[in-house]
Amino acid sequence: MTKNNKKAYLYLIPAFLFLGAFMIYPLIDVFIYSFEEGYNFASGTSFGIGSYNYSYVMHDQYFLQALKNTFILVIITVPISTGLALLISVLLSSIKPLKDLFQTVYFLPYVTNTLAVGLVFMILFKKTAYSDGLINLLINFFGGESVDFIDGPYWAKMLVMCIYTIWIVMPFKILILTSALASVNPVYYKAAKVDGTSRFRIFYKITLPMISPMIFYLIITGFIGAFKAYSDEVALFGTDLNAAGMNTIVGYVYDMLYGNSGGYPSYASGAAIILFAIVLTITVINLLVSRKNTTY
Amino acid sequence: MKIVLKNLTKKFPNRNKKAGGDVIAVNNFDFEIPDGTLVGLLGPSGCGKSTTLNLISGLETPTEGSIFFGEDDVTKLPPENRGVGLVFQSYALYPHLTVFKNIQFPLENLRGSEKLTKEEMEKRVNEAAKLVQIDMLLERKPSELSGGQQQRVAIARALVKMPRVLLLDEPLSNLDARLRLQTREEIRRIQKETNITTVFVTHDQDEAMSISDIIVVMKDGMVQQIGKPQEVYDNPVNLFVAKFLGTPPINVFEGEVKENKLFINNEAVLDIKNVDNRKVFVAIRPEGFIPSSSGALTCNLGRLEVMGRDVSIVSTHPSSLNDTIRSIVNSESIVSENLKEVKFDLKPNKVYIFDHDTEERIIFEV
Numbered sequence: 001m002t003k004n005n006k007k008a009y010l011y012l013i014p015a016f017l018f019l020g021a022f023m024i025y026p027l028i029d030v031f032i033y034s035f036e037e038g039y040n041f042a043s044g045t046s047f048g049i050g051s052y053n054y055s056y057v058m059h060d061q062y063f064l065q066a067l068k069n070t071f072i073l074v075i076i077t078v079p080i081s082t083g084l085a086l087l088i089s090v091l092l093s094s095i096k097p098l099k100d101l102f103q104t105v106y107f108l109p110y111v112t113n114t115l116a117v118g119l120v121f122m123i124l125f126k127k128t129a130y131s132d133g134l135i136n137l138l139i140n141f142f143g144g145e146s147v148d149f150i151d152g153p154y155w156a157k158m159l160v161m162c163i164y165t166i167w168i169v170m171p172f173k174i175l176i177l178t179s180a181l182a183s184v185n186p187v188y189y190k191a192a193k194v195d196g197t198s199r200f201r202i203f204y205k206i207t208l209p210m211i212s213p214m215i216f217y218l219i220i221t222g223f224i225g226a227f228k229a230y231s232d233e234v235a236l237f238g239t240d241l242n243a244a245g246m247n248t249i250v251g252y253v254y255d256m257l258y259g260n261s262g263g264y265p266s267y268a269s270g271a272a273i274i275l276f277a278i279v280l281t282i283t284v285i286n287l288l289v290s291r292k293n294t295t296y
Numbered sequence: 297m298k299i300v301l302k303n304l305t306k307k308f309p310n311r312n313k314k315a316g317g318d319v320i321a322v323n324n325f326d327f328e329i330p331d332g333t334l335v336g337l338l339g340p341s342g343c344g345k346s347t348t349l350n351l352i353s354g355l356e357t358p359t360e361g362s363i364f365f366g367e368d369d370v371t372k373l374p375p376e377n378r379g380v381g382l383v384f385q386s387y388a389l390y391p392h393l394t395v396f397k398n399i400q401f402p403l404e405n406l407r408g409s410e411k412l413t414k415e416e417m418e419k420r421v422n423e424a425a426k427l428v429q430i431d432m433l434l435e436r437k438p439s440e441l442s443g444g445q446q447q448r449v450a451i452a453r454a455l456v457k458m459p460r461v462l463l464l465d466e467p468l469s470n471l472d473a474r475l476r477l478q479t480r481e482e483i484r485r486i487q488k489e490t491n492i493t494t495v496f497v498t499h500d501q502d503e504a505m506s507i508s509d510i511i512v513v514m515k516d517g518m519v520q521q522i523g524k525p526q527e528v529y530d531n532p533v534n535l536f537v538a539k540f541l542g543t544p545p546i547n548v549f550e551g552e553v554k555e556n557k558l559f560i561n562n563e564a565v566l567d568i569k570n571v572d573n574r575k576v577f578v579a580i581r582p583e584g585f586i587p588s589s590s591g592a593l594t595c596n597l598g599r600l601e602v603m604g605r606d607v608s609i610v611s612t613h614p615s616s617l618n619d620t621i622r623s624i625v626n627s628e629s630i631v632s633e634n635l636k637e638v639k640f641d642l643k644p645n646k647v648y649i650f651d652h653d654t655e656e657r658i659i660f661e662v
Contacts (some may be wrong), residue, residue, distance in 0.1 A: 101300075190355055191388040195402035195457065196376030211394040 033269035053270035085173035110171035119237025125149035336504035339514035381454030584646025585623035591639030
């Protein structure tokens with residue numbers, strides 16, 4: 001038995017080495033950086049140890065803006081995208097003709113490049129001195145004033161950002177949910193039908209509980225994904241997100257490391273650890289809630 | 297509630313489009329199930345018995361023909377308006393609901409004047425649970441129950457809404473042998489207590505014979521024979537029914553009728569009247585053999601299987617269509633195992649002859 005254990009550890013060494021070098025060591029390192037004030041990559045020195053980095057980050061207007069943006073994005077896009085994906089999946093699995101076509105269409109955003117999609121969104125929503133995008137033409141058609149969604153008021157930019165995010169995360173959720181729906185044994189629906197169950201009740205009492213593990217999986221990964229949003233913002237508003245007022249926490253970390261204000265690994269580490277703490281808390285809450293509600 | 301099936305036909309489009317044509321699952325079904333009886337639909341797999349059940353439940357709509365519950369024509373009614381309780385082969389218990397909630401589920405669907413209060417529902421659920429003797433398991437989840445218990449829950453769920461007709465699809469096939477015996481008695485008891493007209497589907501003739509008031513033997517979508525189990529066993533209308541009923545199965549021989557004598561392999565085994573000279577199939581029930589040193593039918597002795605009360609003599613015969621001939625005889629008429637041959641006399645009422653071409657029964661007189 002002991003001999004076998006030794007062998008097992010031997011086989012695990014490569015995985016441990018990789019995980020240790022590229023996951024665990026950096027994690028610990030970032031944690032240490034976040035307490036070293038004014039750490040400098042080049043010299044490898046710092047002024048001292050303390051919680052100043054956190055205090056700086058928490059009082060930085062840009063970080064607070066990024067925090068606010070991220071939270072708005074998470075709170076709006078996760079429920080809406082999951083709900084819409086569920087609705088579309090249910091509709092998709094209840095139609096027969098053209099089902100494959102629709103499934104392909106809904107899956108397209110998943111395989112399309114983020115930056116290309118960003119470009120399309122810019123064209124749709126833009127407003128310049130000379131021309132309006134399609135959306136503004138529509139608004140004008142219904143008698144409204146043109147709005148600059150890309151470079152205008154905060155609410156307009158946030159709106160585009162949310163629509164964009166929802167659109168880009170939905171294909172994966174639809175994919176997961178349609179396969180979850182397909183895996184529900186049809187005999188339950190037959191049984192419910194013989195018992196005279198209404199369609200809504202079948203969905204609410206049978207379908208939903210049966211696919212609930214998948215829904216909770218999507219909510220948890222959705223929260224984590226939305227908290228880590230960054231590239232989508234760049235695709236829409238360019239690299240200077242602070243100026244656009246559309247930065248996110250990950251964007252802030254990136255800017256602190258490499259942006260115009262770059263060269264501050266300590267602040268970046270502090271912000272990263274704060275993000276880590278937020279995501280961890282939300283995930284734990286999610287898991288606790290899901291354990292209570294997915295009872296099978 | 298009696299059930300009447302009139303010219304019921306169900307065709308499915310052929311999956312293999314090149315072959316074309318429809319697959320006829322149920323072909324011109326015509327019979328009446330009297331009120332309060334337990335009917336077994338019996339046949340090999342693919343004979344259309346489950347389709348018949350689905351037609352009665354309303355999950356499938358017939359291509360032609362009609363279905364009546366009592367005087368009501370329910371052919372066009374959706375399943376929920378027919379008042380049927382259906383127990384699925386896999387039970388289809390909702391895994392996320394407790395036993396209590398599973399049984400209560402159909403009651404919660406009632407709307408309008410039929411709507412029940414919480415207390416009434418609880419009372420009905422408890423009654424149904426008591427009837428199938430699972431009233432101590434109400435708080436469990438289906439996954440925490442044994443197969444037999446799940447089966448009872450499924451029956452309780454079907455009965456709780458007081459259906460006009462109870463339908464069971466292969467109710468015992470997922471249970472082990474001992475539980476199967478127990479559960480079939482249980483189904484019989486529940487049916488007698490509630491007096492609900494019940495139709496169940498099975499491919500196991502033992503099961504159908506033991507508990508049904510009436511059995512319907514089916515083959516390739518056609519009814520072969522309908523009757524009380526013993527009648528069908530004693531008087532099969534054709535070779536298929538004779539072969540399908542009975543364990544051990546009936547022994548079939550190639551035979552010939554010549555000059556009022558029945559011949560198997562040039563041995564005259566029985567004097568029969570009123571049958572023309574022709575080639576026939578001779579089928580003899582295992583209990584139709586009487587070992588006798590001067591017997592008419594000579595078989596090559598294989599071995600003896602002693603089963604206490606009875607002895608089963610396993611032998612072979614060149615004209616037999618079965619690999620071995622099994623005859624069950626009284627243990628007092630023991631045959632020595634050292635013999636090479638065994639001779640039998642035949643009980644005329646356990647011998648059936650069938651036309652060699654149509655396989656239809658030929659009635660003879662002794």
